[in-house]
Amino acid sequence: MLPKSKKPQTHKKINFKEKFSKFTEYWQPKVVANLNDYEIKLVKIKNDFVWHHHEETDEAFIVVKGAMHIEFEDHTVRLDEGEMLVVPKGVRHKPYADKEAQIMLVEPRDIRNTGNIEDDLSAPNDKWI
Ligand code: NI
Helix, strand or coil: CCCCCCCCCCCCCCCHHHHHCCCCCECCCEEEEEECCEEEEEEEEEEECCCECCCCCCEEEEEEECEEEEECCCCEEEEECCCEEEECCCCCEEEEEEEEEEEEEEEECCCCCCCCCCCCCCCCCCCEC
16 A cells, blocks of 8 residues: 555656646646655746755755756856756845746655744645645
């Protein structure tokens, strides 16, 4: 038996365009697959997120469509379509996007999107699409 929150793995391919067409809200990650204890999530983002860090894990941002920025204490990184960045564990960051962007996240299960911060932007986990 798989834990309740895990969807059974199938051999069906995942199409990002099709998955991104299934939701419109910003900063609400959707799980599309799991990989051992990690999850592959898709999220649409626009405008500012909150400053936060993740005590327990690194976090991968992969830009599927559009562009985003990740602000750090001392510099800001712009990520364009086809680019990625791994934010190391414990490092404060603030993602933002001037226009809507489509992002893939890779991180362990049960990670709060706002890290150490409880905020209106904190999103529920295990939302599969
Ligand atoms: Ni984060």
